[in-house]
Amino acid sequence: MKLLLHACCGPCSLEPTRILRAAGHDLTLYYANSNIAPAEEYAHRLGTLRTWAGGEGLPVVEGPYDPAAWETTAGRVGEAALAAADGDVLRVATHPALREARCRACYRLRFEEAARVASERRFDAVGTTLSVSPYQFTEVIREELERAAAAAGVRALFEDYRPFYDEATRRSRATGMYRQNFCGCRFSEAEAAAERAERKRARAAEREAEAAAHADERAAQEAARAAKRAERAAYAEKQARKRAALRALREQERGER
Numbered sequence: 001m002k003l004l005l006h007a008c009c010g011p012c013s014l015e016p017t018r019i020l021r022a023a024g025h026d027l028t029l030y031y032a033n034s035n036i037a038p039a040e041e042y043a044h045r046l047g048t049l050r051t052w053a054g055g056e057g058l059p060v061v062e063g064p065y066d067p068a069a070w071e072t073t074a075g076r077v078g079e080a081a082l083a084a085a086d087g088d089v090l091r092v093a094t095h096p097a098l099r100e101a102r103c104r105a106c107y108r109l110r111f112e113e114a115a116r117v118a119s120e121r122r123f124d125a126v127g128t129t130l131s132v133s134p135y136q137f138t139e140v141i142r143e144e145l146e147r148a149a150a151a152a153g154v155r156a157l158f159e160d161y162r163p164f165y166d167e168a169t170r171r172s173r174a175t176g177m178y179r180q181n182f183c184g185c186r187f188s189e190a191e192a193a194a195e196r197a198e199r200k201r202a203r204a205a206e207r208e209a210e211a212a213a214h215a216d217e218r219a220a221q222e223a224a225r226a227a228k229r230a231e232r233a234a235y236a237e238k239q240a241r242k243r244a245a246l247r248a249l250r251e252q253e254r255g256e257r
């Protein structure tokens with residue numbers, strides 16, 4: 001089947017393309033990701049994808065990069081969710097329900113674009129690599145891909161690639177492929193940073209609690225070491241006194257001879 005595969009980045013494309021090619025599909029990768037910010041990050045991910053795909057003989061087509069369109073759709077939904085969380089980025093990061101509507105709007109924008117191109121260029125179906133990530137909303141991806149495909153009059157080829165995520169991670173690391181540490185939008189970058197900071201804070205608190213729990217034990221060990229040192233010093237002093245007395249005795253004996 002002639003398939004237009006929406007691709008979000010290089011690492012996420014590794015396993016879906018392997019599986020789809022093994023199934024005999026004729027693939028073209030479509031990079032339609034107006035969600036990615038800033039523009040340098042967008043270009044970096046595209047460059048990574050192109051370099052890898054070139055080596056694999058896979059064509060890559062770049063879609064329009066329109067961050068303003070993303071801001072008026074998903075961006076607005078994201079702002080509303082952040083306001084509902086009183087601006088608490090970490091709360092949004094740790095509560096999927098606060099992110100789902102934003103991600104749905106984000107998938108919608110990208111899949112509508114991919115489905116439109118698939119229809120115009122007479123592909124048999126449209127698919128996406130997004131469903132390899134366990135951090136995405138898999139069911140929402142399926143719904144939005146099918147919705148966009150139906151509206152454009154093409155077939156949706158959805159697959160849940162999450163079982164292959166570990167292998168994709170391994171392969172991308174092994175080849176030194178650029179691996180971003182946030183999903184793509186400005187919200188996800190702030191959320192990923194907040195989660196990292198929270199993990200760091202939690203680790204420091206854990207270390208502090210452990211240190212406090214062992215403080216008495218360490219004080220007792222230190223007191224035992226100090227007592228041992230004092231005992232050794234007293235013994236050394238006693239020996240020195242003995243040696244001095246012996247020397248004095250010998251000198252006295254020599255003087256009497």
Ligand code: SF4
Nearest residue numbers: 103106183184185188
């Ligand atoms: S977290 Fe990812 S999928 Fe969700 S809105 Fe941001 S870029 Fe889109």
